[in-house]
Amino acid sequence: MKQFLITAITSIVLFSSCKKDDTPEYNSNIKAPLSIEFDNVAGSSDLELDGGYKTANGDSIYITKLKYYVSNFKLTRTDGTVYTVPQEDSYFLVDESDEATHEAELEIPEGEYKTLSFTLGVDSLRSTMDISQRTGVLDPAGAGADMYWTWNSGYIFFKLEGTSPQSMMGDVMYHIGGFGGYSSSTINNIKTITLDLSTRGVPKVKSGKQTNVHLFVDALKMFTGATNVSIAANPMVMFDPFSISIANNYVSMFKHDHTEN
């Protein structure tokens, strides 16, 4: 009996080591760190708060604030299978003024990934969850307070503020949100961003090392695309149908620049 056991154990060890040899690099049962870096830029310049930039329309803007939610990360392996980051670990608030927020730190199974997808904003389900399920950056009474409409329960997904000589009152404010409405349907500016990682460097995620997907996020893209946004005509856009045009523009602000493996 004892001998049989030893034989069994030996063969298990042997077989598992055999298996290990087949896929030497990655163990999909082990999770390893992957950071997604949101490097905010303005056109071809690095974005600096209080810096002056020109929009596609030729307007001048001095950006004083840039914040946005990214959430619900999904990664597609080179073999086509998809890993979805558990939702509760999947909400990040990128704030240009706080360097610590520029990277979304994920833990994903070891492997090579060819596509990254995430939500710009907060999904409708989480937007309507019990307050106890909305902590950290999602706390509308705390860290998320600046990104929340108290009078019309819902997150502001994207916030860009500044000043511009083209604005009659001097200030510019773009507060873009709208999860589709709780009981009556209204604007839905939840956007899914999908980025191909294969051309600029596939992340090779493995435990014991830090892999970083470096994205450039061009804030000025909100002013251009299907609708060219004139600051003189629309210096302040909040919960307003025009926000749909801005959201449709800013989906194209994310670009995969490179991967640090």
Add this chain to the structure above:
Amino acid sequence: MNRKHIFVILFLLAGAIACKKEMIESFEGFKNPAGFPEPVYHFATNPVTKDGFELGRKLFYDTRLSVNNTISCGNCHIQTSGFTHHGHNVSHGIFDRLGTRNSPAIMNLAWSTHFMWDGGIFDLDLQPIAPITNHVEMGETVVNVVNKLKEDAEYPSLFEKAFGSREISNTNFLKAMSQFMVMCVSNNAKYDSVTRNQAVFTEDEQNGYTLFKQKCNSCHTEPLFTDQSFRNNGLPVTTRNDMGRFAVTLQEQDKLKFKVPSLRNLSFTPPYMHDGRFLTIDAVLEHYNAAVQITPTLDPQLQQPGHTGIAMSAEEKRLINTFLKTLDDRVFITDRRFSEQ
């Protein structure tokens, strides 16, 4: 003999203590009154406890919820005024800043599907954030409020009793507020006694009730006296041009719509309408009788063939007004459980 005396005294004392204990433990949490619909508040994620309710009440009356520690929720939601801001068309906040709408009643909120006149808030737990952070109301942040509470000698242990942790979280702060608010149930007006066969209407009240059911009940539906819907009741648009629910949904059909308010406790809650424009119930009834304005979103119920609004003779208005007084709930506005302790 002496010993017997002592025994009797001890026995009585024990009885008295037991009585007292029973009184303390008589808190029954939220009870749905007979004849009321099922509440919509999510008690599953926030069961009402005695400690939670009492903590919520203390917070409701705490001026530290405002930026300069001057006003509490109870300032604009006064119990004796049916938890509204009596005598103010729009409410005054910190530094006497004025809002744009009449403060709504903290009453029967467990049945409310939406909050505020435009229904912009869909969960009672989220409601307190709005007045606390609004710069014309309390002008504070919840984070600052919680920090003030953390420094208090009593609050950490009160939160521990209510939620099992001395750490005061934003979530537990908001849940305590909800526990107090859902308990503010008004169901002890004469009308309620009549439905419970404990009282009878006078002839005028009965006639008023009959008229009410013909002319008002379709929107101000018994027993809450609101159907929780949003409607345009034909008020002339003022220079403020408040579009009501439209601001929340951006749907054309929601322009000028406001939440149908309950008609309970009207005697204690003037002025009336979302902007407090009418000082008396007579003025409200006269609006429906003769002043309803036709706009594209006017409620169809107010556009009857051959008549705009609700036709009422002077006598009918008097009878309806008489009936409405049976919705005044003096037990509610004097209930010590809801008062500042």
